[in-house]
Amino acid sequence: MVTKQDYNSTDPVAWCPGCGNFSILNSLKDALVELGLEPWQVVLVSGIGQAAKLPHYLKCNLFNGLHGRALPAAFGIKAVNHKLKVIVHGGDGDAYAEGGNHFVHAIRRNADLTYFVHDNQIYGLTKGQASPTTDPGMKTGTTPFGSYNEPEQPMAVAIALNASFVARAFAGDPVQLVKIMKSALLHRGFSFVDILQPCITFNKTNTYQWYKERVYKLEEDPGYDPRDRSVAFTRSLEWGDKIPTGIIYECDRPVYEDHSPVSKDISLCREKLVLPKLEDLLKAYF
Amino acid sequence: MVTKQDYNSTDPVAWCPGCGNFSILNSLKDALVELGLEPWQVVLVSGIGQAAKLPHYLKCNLFNGLHGRALPAAFGIKAVNHKLKVIVHGGDGDAYAEGGNHFVHAIRRNADLTYFVHDNQIYGLTKGQASPTTDPGMKTGTTPFGSYNEPEQPMAVAIALNASFVARAFAGDPVQLVKIMKSALLHRGFSFVDILQPCITFNKTNTYQWYKERVYKLEEDPGYDPRDRSVAFTRSLEWGDKIPTGIIYECDRPVYEDHSPVSKDISLCREKLVLPKLEDLLKAYF
Amino acid sequence: MINDAEIGIAGAAGQGMQTIAFTLGKTFACAGYFSYTYHDIMSRIRGGSNLSVLRIKNTPVSSISYHLDLLVALDFEGILKNKNIIKKPGLIIYDGEKIKLERGEAGLFSVPLERLALEAGKDKVTVNSVATGAVVALLNGEVAACCEVIRELFAGKSEEVIANNINAVKSGFEYAKKNMPAGAGLQIKPANLAAKSLFINGSDALALAAIASGLKFYAGYPMSPSTAVMEYVAAKANSFKIIYEQAEDEIAAINMVVGAAYSGVRAMTATSGGGFALMTEGISLAGMTETPVVIVLTQRPGPATGFPTRTEQADLNMALYSGHGEFAKVILAPGTAAECFIIISRAFNLAEKYQVPVIVLTDQCLNDSSYTLKFSDLEIEPVNRGQLGFVPAGEPYTYQRYSLKETGVSPRLVPGCEKQVVCEDSDEHTEAGHISESAELRKLMVQKRLGKLKAIAAEIRPPAYSGANEPEILLVSWGSTFGAVKEAVELLNEKGVKAAMLHFSEIWPLPELELPCNLAQIKNIIAVEGNATGQFGALFSVHTGVTPHKSILRFDGRPITAEYIITKV
Amino acid sequence: MINDAEIGIAGAAGQGMQTIAFTLGKTFACAGYFSYTYHDIMSRIRGGSNLSVLRIKNTPVSSISYHLDLLVALDFEGILKNKNIIKKPGLIIYDGEKIKLERGEAGLFSVPLERLALEAGKDKVTVNSVATGAVVALLNGEVAACCEVIRELFAGKSEEVIANNINAVKSGFEYAKKNMPAGAGLQIKPANLAAKSLFINGSDALALAAIASGLKFYAGYPMSPSTAVMEYVAAKANSFKIIYEQAEDEIAAINMVVGAAYSGVRAMTATSGGGFALMTEGISLAGMTETPVVIVLTQRPGPATGFPTRTEQADLNMALYSGHGEFAKVILAPGTAAECFIIISRAFNLAEKYQVPVIVLTDQCLNDSSYTLKFSDLEIEPVNRGQLGFVPAGEPYTYQRYSLKETGVSPRLVPGCEKQVVCEDSDEHTEAGHISESAELRKLMVQKRLGKLKAIAAEIRPPAYSGANEPEILLVSWGSTFGAVKEAVELLNEKGVKAAMLHFSEIWPLPELELPCNLAQIKNIIAVEGNATGQFGALFSVHTGVTPHKSILRFDGRPITAEYIITKV
Numbered sequence A, B: 001m002v003t004k005q006d007y008n009s010t011d012p013v014a015w016c017p018g019c020g021n022f023s024i025l026n027s028l029k030d031a032l033v034e035l036g037l038e039p040w041q042v043v044l045v046s047g048i049g050q051a052a053k054l055p056h057y058l059k060c061n062l063f064n065g066l067h068g069r070a071l072p073a074a075f076g077i078k079a080v081n082h083k084l085k086v087i088v089h090g091g092d093g094d095a096y097a098e099g100g101n102h103f104v105h106a107i108r109r110n111a112d113l114t115y116f117v118h119d120n121q122i123y124g125l126t127k128g129q130a131s132p133t134t135d136p137g138m139k140t141g142t143t144p145f146g147s148y149n150e151p152e153q154p155m156a157v158a159i160a161l162n163a164s165f166v167a168r169a170f171a172g173d174p175v176q177l178v179k180i181m182k183s184a185l186l187h188r189g190f191s192f193v194d195i196l197q198p199c200i201t202f203n204k205t206n207t208y209q210w211y212k213e214r215v216y217k218l219e220e221d222p223g224y225d226p227r228d229r230s231v232a233f234t235r236s237l238e239w240g241d242k243i244p245t246g247i248i249y250e251c252d253r254p255v256y257e258d259h260s261p262v263s264k265d266i267s268l269c270r271e272k273l274v275l276p277k278l279e280d281l282l283k284a285y286f
Numbered sequence C, D: 001m002i003n004d005a006e007i008g009i010a011g012a013a014g015q016g017m018q019t020i021a022f023t024l025g026k027t028f029a030c031a032g033y034f035s036y037t038y039h040d041i042m043s044r045i046r047g048g049s050n051l052s053v054l055r056i057k058n059t060p061v062s063s064i065s066y067h068l069d070l071l072v073a074l075d076f077e078g079i080l081k082n083k084n085i086i087k088k089p090g091l092i093i094y095d096g097e098k099i100k101l102e103r104g105e106a107g108l109f110s111v112p113l114e115r116l117a118l119e120a121g122k123d124k125v126t127v128n129s130v131a132t133g134a135v136v137a138l139l140n141g142e143v144a145a146c147c148e149v150i151r152e153l154f155a156g157k158s159e160e161v162i163a164n165n166i167n168a169v170k171s172g173f174e175y176a177k178k179n180m181p182a183g184a185g186l187q188i189k190p191a192n193l194a195a196k197s198l199f200i201n202g203s204d205a206l207a208l209a210a211i212a213s214g215l216k217f218y219a220g221y222p223m224s225p226s227t228a229v230m231e232y233v234a235a236k237a238n239s240f241k242i243i244y245e246q247a248e249d250e251i252a253a254i255n256m257v258v259g260a261a262y263s264g265v266r267a268m269t270a271t272s273g274g275g276f277a278l279m280t281e282g283i284s285l286a287g288m289t290e291t292p293v294v295i296v297l298t299q300r301p302g303p304a305t306g307f308p309t310r311t312e313q314a315d316l317n318m319a320l321y322s323g324h325g326e327f328a329k330v331i332l333a334p335g336t337a338a339e340c341f342i343i344i345s346r347a348f349n350l351a352e353k354y355q356v357p358v359i360v361l362t363d364q365c366l367n368d369s370s371y372t373l374k375f376s377d378l379e380i381e382p383v384n385r386g387q388l389g390f391v392p393a394g395e396p397y398t399y400q401r402y403s404l405k406e407t408g409v410s411p412r413l414v415p416g417c418e419k420q421v422v423c424e425d426s427d428e429h430t431e432a433g434h435i436s437e438s439a440e441l442r443k444l445m446v447q448k449r450l451g452k453l454k455a456i457a458a459e460i461r462p463p464a465y466s467g468a469n470e471p472e473i474l475l476v477s478w479g480s481t482f483g484a485v486k487e488a489v490e491l492l493n494e495k496g497v498k499a500a501m502l503h504f505s506e507i508w509p510l511p512e513l514e515l516p517c518n519l520a521q522i523k524n525i526i527a528v529e530g531n532a533t534g535q536f537g538a539l540f541s542v543h544t545g546v547t548p549h550k551s552i553l554r555f556d557g558r559p560i561t562a563e564y565i566i567t568k569v
């Protein structure tokens, strides 16, 4: 039986003490262990940023690629190596700024990947610049007079793109976080979780306290139906005094892997490379 | 008084006879003339594609840049040269695939630009490959077994991003098209119009006839309120037997130009370049 | 009897000149000739003025001359634009019932294309087949062979369509046989090809070669003139168990390909200059993570959008220095469709053996042109996946992706092996693949990554040398100009000029050259290339210490021809 | 009395070593010395082990030696990691009440930093100020001057904070004065600087120089080590009427900049290797549309993510061959913060005069280091906007953006001029800026765009030469290594070795060199650069025909020092 210790990594953690990322890392380990996955069955894929360092901090296969480009790399990895559990971690800049286009199209593709965005509403690793989710008015290194662009609502955008699993979690509530992570990991298709993650060093507005005062759990509202797209959209816009957490939207959609006979049930990388004969290939050209 | 002839260009048009783009070109000229704009007051910006050739076909300032990159170029142009009317034309591939990230962030920025997307649900210039709006199942050069990705609903995405002006038009209805174009051009902030444009050569599914049978006008529904974001979102998902056209969503949002004292009311490019004195600049460093 | 004929088919985009050229080319290839087509096309779908050029020869050919024996003009513009490249006397085939012409310098032969199409083919669209038939007649070809080609070409269409087109071909053939001006027919001396030939364009050859080399993942974004490679793979993906995906942009494409290669399969993408520029960050990623990927860069004239449907060889330097930082990469550049097979198979082998990105440089001329190949000439290097492992070895969780080895090449392992993990990292990293900030390790890792270049250079195939033994003129060339340069050398040799060619199909890392001639003694070394700054010439001079005396360059979007070279030598 | 002192400040990220180094550097710059700081930092916000190095000299200095006279250790790790670069005898300042140490090879001087901070500064955070004061004492500096610097540094903070920090400085100063080990104090011979100096880092210098040169539009995306340039412009944007925008990615940034430049203003962006790779398509766009843009490329070690916060000079080739297709571009590389002023002003002038993209190559070492400058040494080239027009001329609607001129430079016009339109196109185009497919026009346009290089080369400033007149050793270098190479030459000269330096701050297009020495006669030409493949050395050899006999390269992420060079000469 796999245990949490199995996931221990010897790599020294480079996050600031107190950072919200620690809880995400810990919750991920819990979720993986509870799902009975072993380190070698999992690939963590990431871009660049504080969040994107996570894969180094637990033992597992990892591909730590370029800022903003984790999703396409993850797609390539999963597409040919189906038995792997492919999990992507990134920051809000990684996901919604540099990687914004891949986010949109990964949702459209609906491959069986899980995407955890550590949303600290700031660029952490580069020392505090505005991100697409930075609240208006916030002063940062690159918005010295206050951020003015409309903050992106990742939940709403994902719903508009008909993502098959859309959830929000809060790093300050690891119990719910583990639960949501497990649901996301069990979901077949592209599952997306935006995790509110306090950056104690560069985001002095959206602190643990700030989030704590605002988050509430959708699962506690028995009337809420995450399968109603319109309802989910309206709820996804809620941001301010109250911020909903939990599974905001879910739908059944064909999964990427189901479309083609190739991607359905084989792991190409494990098959012996049998080369087609040149004669056969060239038949049409004689 | 400016007339339509003033907009005539001698550049030979390279579109296929019968292409939906002709109607868009003609409608644009009508809209510009009706708004009393002269060719030199207008800059048309585009990327690459059939749609993106449009700026060459009427007399005006133009910047025909890279595939997918028209919006950032347009932002740069407008930001320093405020009196220009900056209009961007592009195809669905240009806008939602290669340029997908800029589309998202141009909406967030809400600069005073107008974006006309010629949505033929196909890549025209490169001879017929699937685009982000291609209907599922359609066979194209790059989807020989049928397109399978969830088609993007540009209206829904724009509403999720709280775009300040979101409309759909149909190249086969030039009267409505001109009207919508004028509204978009008069809107202060980022106005976005997705124009259903038959590609008679490569899209044999979504033909003039196909669209004609489906489009209906929102303006004919007196109860429809384009200022209600939730309602607009629900309506924006309508695609199939019925396709709404007209202004789907509108809202009041601060415009990019209003945020900073610099971008508010000057055209930097017209100001004489007065250099700050080095001594003054360096004061803090002595 | 002549040795060589060149036929132009001119008209507006959408009129099907490429199909005519292909059908004729294949007909004559099947008849034992060498045929070759080049397409001079505008970036538009309908209208404008395009020209497809078909060359038929009794010896191998892979270039055109831009001197037409025969012009088939499907519209008036086609005559206007191309009459100055018609040889004298020359002949123009046109539809005199649609186009009114006064007698020009070339002979005119009106064939009522549209009328015959409507009569024999029952549809205006069979005009092309009528024209094809007429040309077969003028070239003294066999109409039956041509009908066979038509049948194959239309395979999948209804029997009626096929029959109509065959009738149209026959009708054009017969009309021409009966009515062609006296002495207008061309009789090409037969070539003695023992085996049946293939007729194939560069794009298909590249895609096919990749499939034959074990391609298992392809992601790309359409971009002329590379799109046909992608569409070919797309069409074959299911039959050959290839995962194929149209990406949202080129950045996604290269990162998908890197991901798939990390995951354990042979992966490739193809693009053109602008798309490649966008991929350069990803190529640097492949360099750092030591992930084997193959990128086909099909050049077109730049900068920026440039001439989307024309040809140039101006992206060599960009490819060579693509990506930030320093790492080993390989650059190969096939000279013909035939060479695509060996080159692509080597691209995958070199990529996997050395765990580096490999760039295959082609251009519109190579990709869009059809070549006649002998099957026996085609070569695929046997698969060599280098140090790729599929089963875990050693103590649990001890595998190190970047273990430092003398050769710089560490054993790879497919992720998902029991009790081992595979860590690839874009930061500078430890042997285990975790982020490191150590100066000492950095040095070792840089040397590891760059050190591979020496071993790769030793594997690079030497340039092709042909022509005179102690040449006075040495033409140095690379990539798709092979055919034109070879022809130029042959023509110069025929004229008694001691000329030779040194042609590079494998560009980087350049090996030590062992040449049949002494470079220092050659009076006139001329670099021939399709760009304006002489990029390969400069590389050659740094590498050999011998600076070419002259460059023959072409950068107007059109292919280099033998004559272009000879007049400038 | 010594001429030269080097102080290391070591600790974990977040402990404020950079502030200590800066405060001390400025204090001594104000006192008439030359000071210089370099920061050896990890890519993390808190923890790890960083080192800031301050060098104080009585002659100009812009390099460090990695030999510390004094180490201020804010944590135990800082001692462990750096004790081997402390000179003998050397001294370590540390907080003996927090860190328990046994006597090591260097002298130890415990200053109760935290206790003094709590007592005098009323807050633990004033530890840095206590340490600063202690160092001032050890260096025999003036505490009042240091307090002045602190006051400026904390401008904007409350009076209380300022007072606390000043008290902390004084307390550290006094403690050290009283308790320092006998003979531990360092007395640096005064430098005779007449005017007051500036103390500024490369990033600020670049941003300031751009503002002083008329920057009106900046768009960028954060990327170490370039981010400070962006943040500086952001902070000043409103005061200097600059439109500044944080883009969603580097591709957006470069395209915004190209748009703004088309629209008529001076526009710039800054990034590092990976971001630059993404911008290369946009650079090609600027080349094709002939739009003047300035791109600052702040190098860090690659490939891929590499070492995000360290230094390297390995992106020269990428910059030189960036973008697909062929077009003129300019590459400049300032050697010091002072040189940023002239270089940036020239970058804008060259960009606008020749309507080309200009790349300014810097690196982490230059950007993050602070330099002492004399105001009188700073130079800004007067603005030259070339052929930019603001008022329409000629018949209505006759302006042609790409009119063919002998020089290759066509008159520009700001769009929005009455009855004229300005058309820029990324396709090959006519003089009017519309899509063209003409072979003839293509040739002319390629020649137009590339032809500018000759005129630009004539304007490029020659390399800096200094040292012996008929040198036996010539060090060839470029960019930020200026200080280290100069120092190496001086040291070699002092030792009686006939050495000289040839330093390039303007890299491309290289001009004809007129040198005070005959390259062919120098026995030992050595290229010194911060990369592994000797990129500039190769360029130099192609250009001059003289191949350097040797390269001294460094690629472990750390800056080249004089000693590094001398031991390898």
Ligand SMILES: Cc1ncc(C[n+]2csc(CCOP(=O)(O)OP(=O)(O)O)c2C)c(N)n1
Binding pocket: A048, A049, A050, A051, A052, A066, A067, A090, A091, A092, A093, A094, A095, A098, A118, A120, A122, A123, A124, A125, A126, A131, D221, D222, D223, D224, D250, D274, D275, D278, D305
């Ligand atoms: C192409 C490129 N551009 C910029 C960077 C610099 N960069 C690294 S991380 C980062 C943003 C970090 O913010 P986020 O993604 O929100 O992650 P966080 O650090 O907040 O977890 C940036 C801009 C880069 N590495 N590559």
Ligand SMILES: Cc1ncc(C[n+]2csc(CCOP(=O)(O)OP(=O)(O)O)c2C)c(N)n1
Binding pocket: B048, B049, B050, B051, B052, B066, B067, B090, B091, B092, B093, B094, B095, B098, B118, B120, B122, B123, B124, B125, B126, B131, C221, C222, C223, C224, C250, C274, C275, C278, C305
């Ligand atoms: C970087 C880059 N990638 C690809 C291309 C090739 N390309 C040109 S237009 C186009 C797509 C055209 O489709 P769309 O934008 O829908 O325009 P349409 O032709 O349908 O109007 C593509 C892929 C390019 N020019 N640049």
Ligand code: SF4
Binding pocket: A014, A015, A016, A018, A019, A020, A021, A050, A120, A124, A125, A198, A199, A200, A201, A202, D045, D046
């Ligand atoms: S900077 Fe912020 S996000 Fe990064 S490690 Fe520190 S607290 Fe966490």
Ligand code: SF4
Binding pocket: B014, B015, B016, B018, B019, B020, B021, B050, B120, B124, B125, B198, B199, B200, B201, B202, C045, C046
């Ligand atoms: S290919 Fe389609 S979009 Fe392009 S011009 Fe023809 S009809 Fe119009």
Ligand SMILES: [Mg+2]
Binding pocket: A049, A091, A092, A093, A118, A119, A120, A121, A122, A123, A124, A131
């Ligand atoms: Mg973040």
Ligand SMILES: [Mg+2]
Binding pocket: B049, B091, B092, B093, B118, B119, B120, B121, B122, B123, B124, B131
């Ligand atoms: Mg389209």
